[in-house]
Amino acid sequence: MLKQLFAGLALLFSTQVACAYSQIWVGTWAASQQIPEPQNALPSADLMDATLRQTVHVSVGGATIRVHLSNAFGTRSLHLNSVHIARPIISGSSEIDSASDRTLLFSASTDLIIPPGAEYVSDPIAYPLAALSDLTISMHIEAEPGQQTCHPGSRQTTFYAHGDLTSAASLVSAKKIDHWYILSGVDVLALPGAYSIVALGDSITDGHAATADGNDRWTDVLAQRLQGNAATRAAGVLNQGIGGNHLLTDGLGPNALARFDRDVLAQTSVRYLIVLEGINDLGALARNEKATQQDHDELVLRIIGAYQQIVVRAHTHGIKVYGATIMPDSGSAYYHPNTASEHDREQVNTWIREPGNFDAVIDFDRVMADPARPLQLLPAYDSGDHLHPGPPGYEVMGQAIPFSLFK
Structure with a gap:
């Protein structure tokens, strides 16, 4: 009986592994990174102990996702204390569905330091994401990494405020700007x-x-x-x-x-x-x-x-x-x-x-x-x-x- 139990567990595990390996990662959203022009860069003071809340519109859907963050043009390391994902209540608003809020991990840690010129990819997270839907990413930044990495032409509203508000239901007193910062891609497992x-x-x-x-x-x-x-x-x-x-x-x-x-x-x-x-x-x-x-x-x-x-x-x-x-x-x-x-x-x-x-x-x-x-x-x-x-x-x-x- 015990042998049969172990055999069954082994079969289940091997089936799950085979299923996982039969899937592939595919990009569902991305944005090109550049050094922002002076009028598109945030003041350094605004990135000191700050939360950035940014929304993207994905293409293909999936049940497991991962997020790419970029310090491609930074001249110093970029320290992020926490990064969260959530579903926005409505496009153009800072309000999120709190029940959908999840913490992203990077090498099993909530805290990450991205070296100058580098990009980091989050650990996979089970998070059903419908095709053609919106995803909100909130990140807490310790300080500007010398030079900002940005996509000025987002045509999407970004919110930013001081303090770690990554899980806040809404950034009531936040400032607004229509650029993306640090955020470079989202993948889904397909x-x-x-x-x-x-x-x-x-x-x-x-x-x-x-x-x-x-x-x-x-x-x-x-x-x-x-x-x-x-x-x-x-x-x-x-x-x-x-x-x-x-x-x-x-x-x-x-x-x-x-x-x-x-x-x-x-x-x-x-x-x-x-x-x-x-x-x-x-x-x-x-x-x-x-x-x-x-x-x-x-x-x-x-x-x-x-x-x-x-x-x-x-x-x-x-x-x-x-x-x-x-x-x-x-x-x-x-x-x-x-x-x-x-x-x-x-x-x-x-x-x-x-x-x-x-x-x-x-x-x-x-x-x-x-x-x-x-x-x-x-x-x-x-x-x-x-x-x-x-x-x-x-x-x-x-x-x-x-x-x-x-x-």
Whole structure:
């Protein structure tokens, strides 16, 4: 009888282990990290003995999760005394469902110190997380780590206040800001075959002119569609856009090639990459009234070379790369593109569309352009600055990506 009992326990244990190993981690949310510009950084005093409460909108769901925290640009160690997760009562509020509050552990400890330049991943925690739901992460920070690590374009309200309030039901007297700090990713444990899709881009991917706390970027639309399709419900969508980002030069955030390892290759179970970058490289030259034709020709070649580098590096890791054409920006008061810069854009888009350069093409240019004036965004899709789409435009972009790209 005793032998049978032990045999049964051994079988149960081996079955549980096999089940655990048959599952894989997949990214359900992520944000690119950068050094915040002075106007986007929090005053050092506000990060002394402070609680940050931040909310994210996930894509794919799961019953077990883990959270990534980043001190990528810190010049000193980042000491966090406690990190909690909870379900928010409503998007844009600091109020959480207290019954859902849980403490995250890091190497079985509630206290962690993240070295400069490093990222830490929490221990797994059983925490059912529905697809397309919100998750609130609260963390208590001892002090600013010299240099802040941030994602300025959150379009999501962050709350911060002094003291350890990580488990508080609401941060009544907290200050508010629409940036994410330290928070870089959320993973869920999923069934075999799950994967993530990374969107590498600039402000159009980051969601400039999207609704605050509204989750209506084109990547959000794509995630919602994927969840509505039985064949793609295991797909996570990771938005790695940075407003003002360039392919070739550091502007707002590191250039796309410099951040490629962290924002693409290091992401969890990434299988597909969508690249929508280049408008800021073209636009920066358009603002240079002394640019020669040689300058324009060299820029086009360098942009194409950057795309080739992205494809080569992604393919080395088994990642398929989909090139998105650069959308029209005629009339942009920021870049005021001229005939030469429009020709540059057309040359780049021609290369993107040529078979064999990318694994597939997502032709946002043709989808978003005004048929009557193809050098401009269709007015219904334009946020008003003739450069960025508004929510209706992001909806069209997200709807334009075929399910057949993700198998």
